[in-house]
Amino acid sequence: MTTLAQAKINKFFKISGYQNLPDKILRRLCDLGLTQGQQVCVRARSLLKKALLIEVRGYELSLKSDIAKGVILE
Amino acid sequence: MKKVCEKEILKEVLLVGNPNTGKTTLFNLLTGANEHVGNWHGVTVEEKGRPFLCNDQKLKLVDLPGIYSMSALSYEEQVAIDYLRAHDKSKVINICDASNIERNLSLTLGLLEYGLDVVLVINCMGAHPLCKVDCKKLSSILGIPVIEINAKTGQGIERLKSSLLQPHGEPPLPKYAKSLAKLCQNFACQSRREFFAIKLLEKDEKIAAEKNFDFAGLPSDSISLVAKERYDFIASIKASCIKSSGKVYGKSKLDKVFLNRFLAFPIFLLILCGVFYLTFFSLGKWLSELLSSLVDSTLGSFAKLAAGSLFGEQSWLYGLVCDALVGGTSTVLSFLPQVGLLFLFLSLLEDSGYLSRVAFASEDIFGKLGLSGKSIYTLLMGFGCSTTAILTARNMDDKKAKIKTAMLTPYMSCSAKFPIYVVIGGAFFGASNVFVILGLYLLGLAVALLLSYIYEKTILKSKEQSFILEFPPYRWSGIKRVFSVLWENIKTFLIRVGSLLIAMNVIVWLLGNFSFSFGYLPQTGGESMLESLGKILAPVFAPLGFGSWGAASALVAGFIAKEVIISSISMFNLVSNSGDIASSLSDPQSMVFFASPAAALSFLVFCLLYCPCISSTAVLGQEIGKKWTAFAVVVQLCLAYLTTLFVYNLALAVEKFGFWPVAGVIAVFVVILISIFKIIGAIKKPRACRGCKGCK
Numbered sequence: 001m002t003t004l005a006q007a008k009i010n011k012f013f014k015i016s017g018y019q020n021l022p023d024k025i026l027r028r029l030c031d032l033g034l035t036q037g038q039q040v041c042v043r044a045r046s047l048l049k050k051a052l053l054i055e056v057r058g059y060e061l062s063l064k065s066d067i068a069k070g071v072i073l074e
Numbered sequence: 075m076k077k078v079c080e081k082e083i084l085k086e087v088l089l090v091g092n093p094n095t096g097k098t099t100l101f102n103l104l105t106g107a108n109e110h111v112g113n114w115h116g117v118t119v120e121e122k123g124r125p126f127l128c129n130d131q132k133l134k135l136v137d138l139p140g141i142y143s144m145s146a147l148s149y150e151e152q153v154a155i156d157y158l159r160a161h162d163k164s165k166v167i168n169i170c171d172a173s174n175i176e177r178n179l180s181l182t183l184g185l186l187e188y189g190l191d192v193v194l195v196i197n198c199m200g201a202h203p204l205c206k207v208d209c210k211k212l213s214s215i216l217g218i219p220v221i222e223i224n225a226k227t228g229q230g231i232e233r234l235k236s237s238l239l240q241p242h243g244e245p246p247l248p249k250y251a252k253s254l255a256k257l258c259q260n261f262a263c264q265s266r267r268e269f270f271a272i273k274l275l276e277k278d279e280k281i282a283a284e285k286n287f288d289f290a291g292l293p294s295d296s297i298s299l300v301a302k303e304r305y306d307f308i309a310s311i312k313a314s315c316i317k318s319s320g321k322v323y324g325k326s327k328l329d330k331v332f333l334n335r336f337l338a339f340p341i342f343l344l345i346l347c348g349v350f351y352l353t354f355f356s357l358g359k360w361l362s363e364l365l366s367s368l369v370d371s372t373l374g375s376f377a378k379l380a381a382g383s384l385f386g387e388q389s390w391l392y393g394l395v396c397d398a399l400v401g402g403t404s405t406v407l408s409f410l411p412q413v414g415l416l417f418l419f420l421s422l423l424e425d426s427g428y429l430s431r432v433a434f435a436s437e438d439i440f441g442k443l444g445l446s447g448k449s450i451y452t453l454l455m456g457f458g459c460s461t462t463a464i465l466t467a468r469n470m471d472d473k474k475a476k477i478k479t480a481m482l483t484p485y486m487s488c489s490a491k492f493p494i495y496v497v498i499g500g501a502f503f504g505a506s507n508v509f510v511i512l513g514l515y516l517l518g519l520a521v522a523l524l525l526s527y528i529y530e531k532t533i534l535k536s537k538e539q540s541f542i543l544e545f546p547p548y549r550w551s552g553i554k555r556v557f558s559v560l561w562e563n564i565k566t567f568l569i570r571v572g573s574l575l576i577a578m579n580v581i582v583w584l585l586g587n588f589s590f591s592f593g594y595l596p597q598t599g600g601e602s603m604l605e606s607l608g609k610i611l612a613p614v615f616a617p618l619g620f621g622s623w624g625a626a627s628a629l630v631a632g633f634i635a636k637e638v639i640i641s642s643i644s645m646f647n648l649v650s651n652s653g654d655i656a657s658s659l660s661d662p663q664s665m666v667f668f669a670s671p672a673a674a675l676s677f678l679v680f681c682l683l684y685c686p687c688i689s690s691t692a693v694l695g696q697e698i699g700k701k702w703t704a705f706a707v708v709v710q711l712c713l714a715y716l717t718t719l720f721v722y723n724l725a726l727a728v729e730k731f732g733f734w735p736v737a738g739v740i741a742v743f744v745v746i747l748i749s750i751f752k753i754i755g756a757i758k759k760p761r762a763c764r765g766c767k768g769c770k
Contacts, residue, residue: 024279030297030301031181033301045335046435047336050438050441053333058204058322058323059322060323062434062437062545063541064542067542
């Protein structure tokens, strides 16, 4: 099982589920379009890998890695 | 434009949309206002209303902070949602960025679920929007008016205005809403049942508390279920009426460099150094000197001539006009180009979209300090003006992180403190003042970061910061925008100098030139009111090296506005010694203020760290509450005193023993301290068992 936090750079993956995310964070991710079955791709990581930049639904979004750990990929 | 009366109660039109879609740009266009816009999410942090003429009818347009849905994560979002719910009968303009339409429509659906009277506006700001929307088809699918506009050029505005005046009736619910709401079975509600049921499925804690609802019976994946329904509906809309170019919003080749793991931070520091160099040392300095000589040769000599012939040179009115009105004010006035340039550069940075990239790169550091990468925006704006910067701390989604960010902002050297460094530093350190100023800026930053770390470990431990930030595309500010920013800031500065500063200068001058028996000192001699009052406070500052009454009273006056510090110092030095303030300050004959460069340096450090001006403190009180503001002020004063004491004694030691011996002693101390901490850490840590892979 890989999570968004460990995903390979520049490769698209499908979201299969979520784990250990507080409700309000999960709700925000869903509002932003990271819904189940959606294709996402990691575009960049910061120096200490605390933040990552992803591409989803035709736009770019940066996320904290701790949150990305809660997004499970297929 | 016809004048619109503000006092009438007008029908409200609310402006809603995702962050950074051009709400404020449209607001400015419709109302003729000049509200702050920027290429960053969360520039608008509170609702702002202004009347405007919609064809011939007066309406009030209310600009709300950006939201992603009807559930808030940060403070400014809660402001917007509360306002929307309190004014649910008003017409709503929902502005969508054509280039990022998919996510924008998700909010539109949220608004329709609530049953708001929405006019959907598709904003095509760029020359080539990434998506082409068939407005007619979209309008028939959603059952609401859809209008394409360009908020920058004003294209399509007339159609929007006429649509605002038409009654549209109850907007239809999105087609999935009814079946979705059924999933929330044991919930009854008189009005807007579908909306509340969907919000409960989304596990919105605020709505649940409001409706006394328990999430226990809901499906475990109900949050993602709702989102999937919405986005599936959007996908069907997309297939029928949106043509996408396939390009990604916000993506740029520049990011290969700016987001490079190793280059991102150095590039940011380089850009920052460039901005400060241009503002303070090359272009800005040259312009400032030009203005200074211009003011002195025209206004200064004219005032002397006029006041001399009107009142005679012995009259106190002559002194008031020449020293307080012209002398003190012109010193500050000459910094106009530099302040203007600084604000211009900050605004260029904000417009460019680069700040989101900086926030991304600095998340590594700020995350550790219990802040979020987003704090960098507030802190950076703090270099301009703390008062406006503190407001932007509302971007934070954790209350403690917001308090922390707001409390740290005043440690960033604001543009009003810079003249103090230039004038006093210039007098004592000459060419090497560059390093003094750089050191002061870095000291402010270091103190802020250190304090943040201490707060995080002690009283203000913040919860996990979410840090979810979208990346806007890179944009150039147009030439029109550059001029408008410059003009706005020059106007603000001139008004400030013309009102507050002149008033303060007159007060300080009168106090400084009259005794308690109201005798004019140059004629009667004796002690001025300011001197008597300042002498009470002066001993407090004696250990810091600037125990003179002048310095003490300048610091007190500086609480009203930081510019007063430099204008009052220049006024009193000019009383006895006409000529250039810089040379008179360091003239040993008239060292009223500082006995040595060490004393001057410690004064600068104190100015950097002690309480910000009264307006910043007031905003701080409004944003984080009286208790925390009082705490912040006490910390500022104590910290300023102790740091200054340290710096002063260090400077004295350097003066006495030379630089290298002192640096050596400090290095030894640092090494000892670090090893003590390491040893304590090693003792505290439980020893690992042999072959241990960590306890479970």
